[in-house]
Amino acid sequence: xxxxxxxxxxxxxxxxxxxxxxQQYAEYRRQKTVYAALFGAAFMLCLITALVTTKFSLWTLxxxxxxxxxxxxxxxxxxxxxxxxxxxxxxxxxxGEWFHSLFxxxxxxxxxTILGTLIGGAISFFAARxxxxxxxxxxxxxxxxxxxxxxxxxxxxxxxxxxxxIGEVAGILAITMHTLGAQGKLFAxxxxxxxxxxxxxxxxAGGNWFHEMRFGVLPQVLPxxxxxxxxxxxxxxxxxxxxxxxxxxxxGHDLFTAVQLLYFSDVGAILLIIVATIMAIDMLSExxxxxxxxxxxxxx
Amino acid sequence: xxxxxxDITEADIASERERNPxxxxxxxxxxxxxxxxxxxxTALTIYCLYRFGFLSGDFLHGVSKFSETVVSQMFPPAGYxxxxxxxxAMGETVAMAFLGTLLGALLAFPFSFLAAKNxxxxxxxxxxxxxxxxxxxxxxxxxxxxxxxRAVGLGPLAGIMAIAIVETGTFIKLYSEAIENLDRKQxxxxxxxxxxWLHKIWFGVLPQVLPxxxxxxxxMFEHNTRSxxxxxxxxxxxxGFLLGDRLRAYELREACLIIxxxxxxxxxxxxxxxxxxxxxxxxxxxxxxxDDAAQV
Numbered sequence: 001x002x003x004x005x006x007x008x009x010x011x012x013x014x015x016x017x018x019x020x021x022x023q024q025y026a027e028y029r030r031q032k033t034v035y036a037a038l039f040g041a042a043f044m045l046c047l048i049t050a051l052v053t054t055k056f057s058l059w060t061l062x063x064x065x066x067x068x069x070x071x072x073x074x075x076x077x078x079x080x081x082x083x084x085x086x087x088x089x090x091x092x093x094x095x096g097e098w099f100h101s102l103f104x105x106x107x108x109x110x111x112x113t114i115l116g117t118l119i120g121g122a123i124s125f126f127a128a129r130x131x132x133x134x135x136x137x138x139x140x141x142x143x144x145x146x147x148x149x150x151x152x153x154x155x156x157x158x159x160x161x162x163x164x165x166i167g168e169v170a171g172i173l174a175i176t177m178h179t180l181g182a183q184g185k186l187f188a189x190x191x192x193x194x195x196x197x198x199x200x201x202x203x204x205a206g207g208n209w210f211h212e213m214r215f216g217v218l219p220q221v222l223p224x225x226x227x228x229x230x231x232x233x234x235x236x237x238x239x240x241x242x243x244x245x246x247x248x249x250x251x252g253h254d255l256f257t258a259v260q261l262l263y264f265s266d267v268g269a270i271l272l273i274i275v276a277t278i279m280a281i282d283m284l285s286e287x288x289x290x291x292x293x294x295x296x297x298x299x300x
Numbered sequence: 301x302x303x304x305x306x307d308i309t310e311a312d313i314a315s316e317r318e319r320n321p322x323x324x325x326x327x328x329x330x331x332x333x334x335x336x337x338x339x340x341x342t343a344l345t346i347y348c349l350y351r352f353g354f355l356s357g358d359f360l361h362g363v364s365k366f367s368e369t370v371v372s373q374m375f376p377p378a379g380y381x382x383x384x385x386x387x388x389a390m391g392e393t394v395a396m397a398f399l400g401t402l403l404g405a406l407l408a409f410p411f412s413f414l415a416a417k418n419x420x421x422x423x424x425x426x427x428x429x430x431x432x433x434x435x436x437x438x439x440x441x442x443x444x445x446x447x448x449x450r451a452v453g454l455g456p457l458a459g460i461m462a463i464a465i466v467e468t469g470t471f472i473k474l475y476s477e478a479i480e481n482l483d484r485k486q487x488x489x490x491x492x493x494x495x496x497w498l499h500k501i502w503f504g505v506l507p508q509v510l511p512x513x514x515x516x517x518x519x520m521f522e523h524n525t526r527s528x529x530x531x532x533x534x535x536x537x538x539x540g541f542l543l544g545d546r547l548r549a550y551e552l553r554e555a556c557l558i559i560x561x562x563x564x565x566x567x568x569x570x571x572x573x574x575x576x577x578x579x580x581x582x583x584x585x586x587x588x589x590x591d592d593a594a595q596v
Contacts, residue, residue, distance in 0.1 A: 047402070050395035054456040054537070064452035068461065071451040111348040114341070150563045152530045154442065158547045163366030168352045169359065242442045245534055259446050267447070271439070278438050
């Protein structure tokens with residue numbers, strides 16, 4: 001109503017409008033200050049609780065930093081330029097064993113990606129709202145996927161080590177569990193987002209259920225499936241390097257042993273292998289994703 | 301309609317095929333490549349199955365052992381008397397995630413300006429900071445935790461440091477991307493009014509990037525609660541320490557209870573963080589800072 005004031009009543013109203021604006025603005029400012037104060041108080045409360053719970057003190061942190069940096073600095077043995085090859089060979093004395101472990105690690109990640117993707121992909125059809133037969137099946141499939149991916153892979157690894165003994169199999173199964181949970185969820189979302197039009201088209205041309213899936217659904221979902229699978233392989237290589245900490249095979253086992261025995265230079269050498277591998281896989285996977293699938297269909 | 305379909309002769313189809321070969325199927329070369337890719341994948345899979353002993357009796361033995369001993373000994377969960385202890389450890393886990401995220405955010409904040417293309421003129425410094433952040437990120441939390449446990453001893457401090465180190469890398473990347481996406485006009489406005497360097501940051505940059513940074517930080521806190529729950533398995537404090545302990549002592553029922561607690565806590569933090577992000581920042585429509593695929 002204030003806006004509709006006419007020039008005839010201009011004497012009194014603008015001041016009223018300004019006053020009301022000032023009042024509302026003051027109210028807004030006051031509210032904002034209250035929120036900020038509340039937020040700040042809650043934050044400080046969290047911070048103090050966290051500091052007390054973890055018995056954290058700046059002194060222990062400051063005391064810890066030199067020890068940590070000393071540990072990190074001892075990982076790199078003296079390498080002189082004039083005897084570079086000899087020093088380097090000495091640093092990588094265990095290269096044969098380590099690269100064998102690395103090869104196993106990559107194969108572990110590969111197999112877990114394949115198995116997890118196959119199982120997760122199969123479950124995803126039941127976990128997609130538009131494809132599931134009834135709500136009960138949908139609910140069960142969703143919960144199975146949720147449990148499989150919420151339990152961390154290292155915990156799965158500990159459980160599988162009981163049954164399958166120390167070795168790669170436990171690690172592969174652990175990563176498979178996590179992969180099937182993650183892939184199932186992502187694939188189900190892809191399935192839910194497909195357009196029904198190609199399916200209708202194939203049905204109207206006389207195609208059966210297989211034709212509908214093969215020519216109506218698969219071309220829509222396959223690019224996304226593939227890109228998620230390459231993505232997952234990258235993540236699984238990381239997982240495969242750590243499941244060895246609990247005895248589930250791979251290069252993590254060598255790293256764990258070296259750290260436990262305080263073989264600093266070995267730790268450094270293995271970490272360098274791991275980081276080089278992960279960076280190489282990241283780059284390779286990016287190239288494959290963009291090359292094989294095309295940038296346009298790669299939605300992320 | 302069917303009458304029209306019947307009118308189409310073989311010759312029609314052949315001429316149509318000649319005119320639009322692509323509509324009748326991919327060229328042979330492309331199909332051959334696809335078949336080779338699928339064949340190679342299958343062959344490598346079978347080789348892996350063979351290499352790791354999935355095709356032997358040992359594997360079947362392990363499966364039966366898993367279902368008979370591990371699964372049956374996990375249920376029903378037990379150890380309800382220890383729930384206060386577990387909750388205390390769970391609190392420690394959340395506290396580790398909180399402090400680690402906070403420390404990482406504080407460390408990353410100044411470096412993120414160095415890593416942003418529109419803030420740092422010197423290309424080597426900008427590029428170097430980015431690559432350094434990538435290096436910190438490329439090691440898993442557990443690897444850092446393993447090292448820090450050896451360096452500073454058992455306990456939550458090692459976990460906090462592990463999270464802080466990884467998060468420094470992540471936040472430098474996320475924050476600098478937020479800074480690179482800001483609108484230049486607000487900085488120009490401050491410059492035109494005679495503002496100095498600090499004014500430009502304070503009135504031109506921060507109001508634009510702070511909501512995004514806060515949202516990213518909360519999101520990573522949520523993510524780190526998951527990570528922190530397992531760091532204890534290598535000795536870095538929190539609920540993972542108890543979990544690893546119970547599992548190694550073959551107390552599977554108590555371990556099951558701990559796993560259930562962890563899962564419930566992760567859900568609770570998920571919802572809380574989502575709620576906070578929507579309330580404080582109103583960014584429920586904004587994309588997650590990390591691809592959806594990374595969070596699961």
